[in-house]
Amino acid sequence: MxxxxxxxxxxxxxxxxxxxxxxxxxxxxxxxxxxxxxxxxxxxxxxxxxxxGPSKVRRMKELEKENQRLRKAVSALTLDKLILKESLDYLKPKA
The missing domain is CATH 1.10.10 (Arc Repressor Mutant, subunit A)
Known part of the structure; x- marks a missing residue:
């Protein structure tokens, strides 16, 4: 880049x-x-x-950083949810 x-x-x-x-x-x-x-x-x-103006540009950059942080948090939680769901499916009795 x-x-x-x-x-x-x-x-x-x-x-x-x-x-x-x-x-x-x-x-x-x-x-x-x-x-x-x-x-x-x-x-x-x-x-x-x-x-x-310069203040709006600074605010936009702050919002972009916050948005990036929140996206990372959501992806981590989604991954945790999938792992837990797979382990639950694995532990269910097969009957």
Missing amino acids: ARKRFSDEDVIRLLRQIEVETASGASVAEACRSAGVSDATYYGWRKKFGGM
């Missing part, structure tokens, strides 16, 4: 910079070129982070 070149805060700052440049009359391609990113990267970032 490729290393991230920009942090989320940097992405927010660059998005704001590109928005200011486009509002002052520059095209999106020119604004992206001056920021050092491609058009595709800009549109991907705008789709993911559009309209967010």
Whole structure:
């Protein structure tokens, strides 16, 4: 997996910079070129982070970490449940 070149805060700052440049009359391609990113990267970032401030990005990252932790807990509990069910089926009398 490729290393991230920009942090989320940097992405927010660059998005704001590109928005200011486009509002002052520059095209999106020119604004992206001056920021050092491609058009595709800009549109991907705008789709993911559009309209967010730094505090919302931090909150989103916290929620993603919590979601990952909860998914691990659910998968561990599901595995435990399957193991217990198999052992119960094995211990049942066959009659």
